Amino acid sequence: MCSLRIFILGTFLFMVSIPSFASIIGYRGEIIHFTGDYLEDKSAYQHYSDGILLVDGGKILKAENYSSFKDIHLLSELVDYRGKILVPGFIDTHVHYTQMEMLASYGNQLLDWLNKDVFPTEMKFSSSTHSQKIASFFLDELVKNGTTTALVFASTYPQSVDAFFMEAQKRNMRMISGKVLMDRNAPAALLDTPESAYRDSEALIKKWHNNRRLQYAVTPRFAPTSSEQELRVAGDLLAKYPDLYLHTHIAENQQETEVVKKLFPYSESYLDVYGKYGLLTPRSVFAHAVYLSNDDFNLLARHHSAVAFCPMSNLFLGSGLFNYGDAVKSKVKIGLGTDMGGGNDLSILRTMSEAYKVTMMRKAGSQTPDNILPVSPLENLYLATLGGAKALDLDNHIGSFLPGREADFIVLDPQSRSILDLRVAESTSLEEKLFAFEMLGDDRTVLHTYIMGKKMK
Numbered sequence: 001m002c003s004l005r006i007f008i009l010g011t012f013l014f015m016v017s018i019p020s021f022a023s024i025i026g027y028r029g030e031i032i033h034f035t036g037d038y039l040e041d042k043s044a045y046q047h048y049s050d051g052i053l054l055v056d057g058g059k060i061l062k063a064e065n066y067s068s069f070k071d072i073h074l075l076s077e078l079v080d081y082r083g084k085i086l087v088p089g090f091i092d093t094h095v096h097y098t099q100m101e102m103l104a105s106y107g108n109q110l111l112d113w114l115n116k117d118v119f120p121t122e123m124k125f126s127s128s129t130h131s132q133k134i135a136s137f138f139l140d141e142l143v144k145n146g147t148t149t150a151l152v153f154a155s156t157y158p159q160s161v162d163a164f165f166m167e168a169q170k171r172n173m174r175m176i177s178g179k180v181l182m183d184r185n186a187p188a189a190l191l192d193t194p195e196s197a198y199r200d201s202e203a204l205i206k207k208w209h210n211n212r213r214l215q216y217a218v219t220p221r222f223a224p225t226s227s228e229q230e231l232r233v234a235g236d237l238l239a240k241y242p243d244l245y246l247h248t249h250i251a252e253n254q255q256e257t258e259v260v261k262k263l264f265p266y267s268e269s270y271l272d273v274y275g276k277y278g279l280l281t282p283r284s285v286f287a288h289a290v291y292l293s294n295d296d297f298n299l300l301a302r303h304h305s306a307v308a309f310c311p312m313s314n315l316f317l318g319s320g321l322f323n324y325g326d327a328v329k330s331k332v333k334i335g336l337g338t339d340m341g342g343g344n345d346l347s348i349l350r351t352m353s354e355a356y357k358v359t360m361m362r363k364a365g366s367q368t369p370d371n372i373l374p375v376s377p378l379e380n381l382y383l384a385t386l387g388g389a390k391a392l393d394l395d396n397h398i399g400s401f402l403p404g405r406e407a408d409f410i411v412l413d414p415q416s417r418s419i420l421d422l423r424v425a426e427s428t429s430l431e432e433k434l435f436a437f438e439m440l441g442d443d444r445t446v447l448h449t450y451i452m453g454k455k456m457k
């Protein structure tokens with residue numbers, strides 16, 4: 001299409017060559033997206049109640065009011081989504097594809113749940129065939145739920161990472177994953193060694209990191225299952241390849257934090273264990289962070305690291321209530337995570353509902369409940385889109401409808417549930433309408449999912 005050159009000048013689409021928009025598709029509907037850090041600046045979003053999203057070759061050209069766009073007749077196609085809402089694809093900043101088969105396991109808190117439910121399931125991922133089957137199922141479920149990017153735990157077996165990335169690449173999805181590092185306190189069949197961890201991780205990095213839309217995360221499961229030598233290996237890999245991600249868990253459960261104190265008696269805090277090995281980077285994502293202090297949040301913010309708020313998992317496993325207010329005050333980057341199988345669904349809409357309930361429950365134990373604000377409808381949508389993209393250091397690629405971003409977007413339909421339709425019809429503000437979607441929505445609410453402009457659902 002070299003004869004077709006289209007440039008955007010200011011707010012106008014301006015043709016400089018052949019008079020045709022041959023490849024540009026317009027999507028008409030209600031549009032909401034964020035343009036900056038909404039937790040800092042409450043004006044950093046755009047809302048068009050009757051808007052048009054212009055997409056060309058898998059990239060966003062722009063979003064604007066439908067009535068101000070004058071070149072409808074030149075589009076290759078105009079898709080009518082009036083009555084529905086277009087938002088950027090959801091971003092899950094912490095999830096385990098290898099736990100797909102054992103979500104909804106009854107009765108155990110974190111450490112027992114790992115031993116009784118998680119580890120036996122993860123052993124099955126020594127098989128490439130099994131890994132490929134579950135990776136395929138998992139990615140299809142993400143698409144159904146409107147999740148277009150995720151930071152994903154695989155298992156300790158390198159073949160489970162290969163299978164995941166191969167399936168993600170087939171779908172052209174932007175995904176980050178890595179081999180789990182784990183050399184103690186787990187069944188022998190799941191353990192690696194510091195030497196094999198380095199060797200296997202480096203081979204996977206060379207194969208997959210920055211391979212089209214895929215990126216690699218160094219992934220120690222958590223401090224209790226890695227020796228000091230293995231945490232050092234994680235730090236060495238990050239030092240050698242500075243644009244890698246670091247993905248791990250921190251301070252999810254009280255019993256776990258006690259174990260960490262015993263295993264690392266010379267560390268000042270749980271976070272200090274990771275800090276000591278150079279694991280606090282602008283591409284580090286720490287899942288849960290339920291039992292972190294204000295000093296910890298501030299330290300993470302200074303390193304531009306992120307936390308993944310996983311409310312569904314924290315409630316399901318009875319772990320505790322994330323301190324959203326303190327995290328926001330510290331300016332640490334925050335994304336939402338389903339943490340499936342700790343979380344019992346892959347739906348980011350359902351996760352937003354749980355996030356609201358966790359922030360409401362914080363009031364229950366507070367001496368000053370009036371000072372605690374629940375996560376707002378716009379904050380929740382921000383965390384699920386641009387906030388998640390910032391947490392993953394990907395906001396120049398995804399998470400908004402700013403020009404040049406990759407066209408990963410979803411279409412939300414109020415008519416997916418009669419109760420949602422009824423509630424949306426009664427809404428008198430954007431916030432009220434969004435809140436209805438967040439409290440009542442699930443995978444049915446995601447009518448369509450687009451990956452780089454291609455309709456996948």
Ligand SMILES: [Zn+2]
Nearest residue numbers: 249287339342
């Ligand atoms: Zn997890």
